[in-house]
Amino acid sequence: MTQVVFTCDWTMMSNHNRREFLGFGTTTPAMLLPEGFYRRMFFPPMPTDASGHPVEAPYGMRKIEAALLDAGVDARIVHPDHLHRYLPGEARVLLLSGHDYLGLNPPSTTFAGAMRKDPLNRVNFMRLMRLPHLLDAHAQGMKIIAGGPSSWQLTGATRSKLPWVDAFVREIGGIDSVVEGEADVAIVDLVRKALAGEPLPSHVVLEPREAPRVDQIATIRYASVNGLTEIGRGCCRGCSFCSVTQRPTRWYPLEKIEQEIQVNVRAGLTSGLLHSDDVLFYGSPNIMPREEKLLPLMRMAKRHYRHVGWSHVAVASLMTKPNLLPKIRDILLTGEQTWWGVEIGVETGSPRLITSAMPGKVAPFKASQWPELVTQAAGLLNDNSVYPACTFIVGLPQETEEDVIRTLDLFDDLWDFRALLVPMFFVPLGHLTQKDWFRHDRVTERQKELFGKAITHGLRQSRMLLDMFFEGRPESTQAIYRALFSGFIDFVTLVAKEKGLIRPHPRSEPHAMESPLRHPDQIPAPTIQVR
Ligand code: SF4
Numbered sequence: 001m002t003q004v005v006f007t008c009d010w011t012m013m014s015n016h017n018r019r020e021f022l023g024f025g026t027t028t029p030a031m032l033l034p035e036g037f038y039r040r041m042f043f044p045p046m047p048t049d050a051s052g053h054p055v056e057a058p059y060g061m062r063k064i065e066a067a068l069l070d071a072g073v074d075a076r077i078v079h080p081d082h083l084h085r086y087l088p089g090e091a092r093v094l095l096l097s098g099h100d101y102l103g104l105n106p107p108s109t110t111f112a113g114a115m116r117k118d119p120l121n122r123v124n125f126m127r128l129m130r131l132p133h134l135l136d137a138h139a140q141g142m143k144i145i146a147g148g149p150s151s152w153q154l155t156g157a158t159r160s161k162l163p164w165v166d167a168f169v170r171e172i173g174g175i176d177s178v179v180e181g182e183a184d185v186a187i188v189d190l191v192r193k194a195l196a197g198e199p200l201p202s203h204v205v206l207e208p209r210e211a212p213r214v215d216q217i218a219t220i221r222y223a224s225v226n227g228l229t230e231i232g233r234g235c236c237r238g239c240s241f242c243s244v245t246q247r248p249t250r251w252y253p254l255e256k257i258e259q260e261i262q263v264n265v266r267a268g269l270t271s272g273l274l275h276s277d278d279v280l281f282y283g284s285p286n287i288m289p290r291e292e293k294l295l296p297l298m299r300m301a302k303r304h305y306r307h308v309g310w311s312h313v314a315v316a317s318l319m320t321k322p323n324l325l326p327k328i329r330d331i332l333l334t335g336e337q338t339w340w341g342v343e344i345g346v347e348t349g350s351p352r353l354i355t356s357a358m359p360g361k362v363a364p365f366k367a368s369q370w371p372e373l374v375t376q377a378a379g380l381l382n383d384n385s386v387y388p389a390c391t392f393i394v395g396l397p398q399e400t401e402e403d404v405i406r407t408l409d410l411f412d413d414l415w416d417f418r419a420l421l422v423p424m425f426f427v428p429l430g431h432l433t434q435k436d437w438f439r440h441d442r443v444t445e446r447q448k449e450l451f452g453k454a455i456t457h458g459l460r461q462s463r464m465l466l467d468m469f470f471e472g473r474p475e476s477t478q479a480i481y482r483a484l485f486s487g488f489i490d491f492v493t494l495v496a497k498e499k500g501l502i503r504p505h506p507r508s509e510p511h512a513m514e515s516p517l518r519h520p521d522q523i524p525a526p527t528i529q530v531r
Helices: 020-027 035-042 059-070 080-085 106-115 120-129 132-139 156-161 163-171 186-195 254-266 291-304 315-320 324-332 351-357 367-383 401-413 445-469 475-498
Strands: 004-007 075-077 093-097 143-147 177-180 203-205 271-275 307-310 343-347 389-394 420-425
Touching (some): 004 059, 004 080, 020 035, 020 106, 035 120, 035 475, 059 075, 059 186, 080 132, 093 132, 106 120, 106 420, 177 186, 254 271, 254 291, 271 291, 291 307, 343 351, 401 445
Parallel strands (some): 004 075, 004 093, 143 177, 177 203, 343 389, 389 420
């Protein structure tokens, strides 16, 4: 009998057509086309076993599930379509997780603001919480505990700022406990209290100093979506707008990572993502990549997965040891793999904004070197067949018009970079929680120009990237996906043209970016000594 059921909405319970990046599509509203079309493209349903357990589930949920199972608590992740089997009745506690419960994170606020419509993640989470059997179970005493990276969206602080959030939480009868922070250890006591019928704290804030040690973090028992495996937690760069940086940096030993990859391989997964806020920092006590740690990690991952990708990497880490990427390429790009993807937080093209909002992002270089570092890193990445999504922040409290102009200049320099440039609205997180959300009605003409350039660049490059995006699948399936996504790119192009968002550019045809790294001595030198 499963007493603790753990779930998330449909936009998260998906493998996003085996491309983690397509998960971004769940942060848009369903515009003009029916929601089912977006579901097919961005969040097709995850298959389940006979009991409604998904064959793969989001990695963070697998961690909490494993922590509870290790503690002897009967807890399992259940697909939202199968909740009716467990509630009302069998389940006494419902755990919720969400990357962006109510669509308040940067990508969702940007898309929703521009299109004036609720994003798909918000629509689906609200739909989940309004399921009649869930509401009945809650009314009959089942406890609801919400955690995950966006749990801040359900707290009293957010509810007091956004009355519609408050109204929604009231409508669903409240949430018994909202947990912020790394809950790997704390969740066990909380769930035991709920099972014992004891009162629950309505809001639990787990401070960075309470973050679990590596040996307190459970090893997943069942497969994670797209074979994603964490290699460590935390980031030491200290950007003012980021909550990750408040947590201590911890790296998992190679054996622990391999155990989790093996869980995924046993479930039939042949590709996977290594997850960290900067994969190149793996095993490093400072901001210098450690080759002797990284290369064994890459070799181990490639022994198990045919295709290995990364979640995030930092520009400064790439440029601190630019000779490392070709070595990693030689390990990863063997067999059928011909490229890999990663997300990079570039944030701005302005050295001034780097200094005022994120000085650690550029270390060990100088802020004045930032635009040059970014363009050099772009060449380095494309030369080594890495095609990233680069995110930018629009509307930081410290931002000026001059900063936006510098970012526009950087976009021009990156025009032939095979990547997606993704500007997103500022959201008050990290050290800036007291600041206000950036909203669409505050967008200036120059910021509009930035979005127009990003869309124009993205549409041009998407067509080129599409050819390789679905590699590794049978030819017939690749053709279907290419046709589907090519049609979607045509649709977005049409809408963008109608809205006057397409921008002209000096070069008429896109081509692969030539690396500016022609001579090793052109690489900017670090400006501070690091250990
Ligand atoms: S580098 Fe990225 S993860 Fe690290 S603090 Fe800055 S924004 Fe956060």
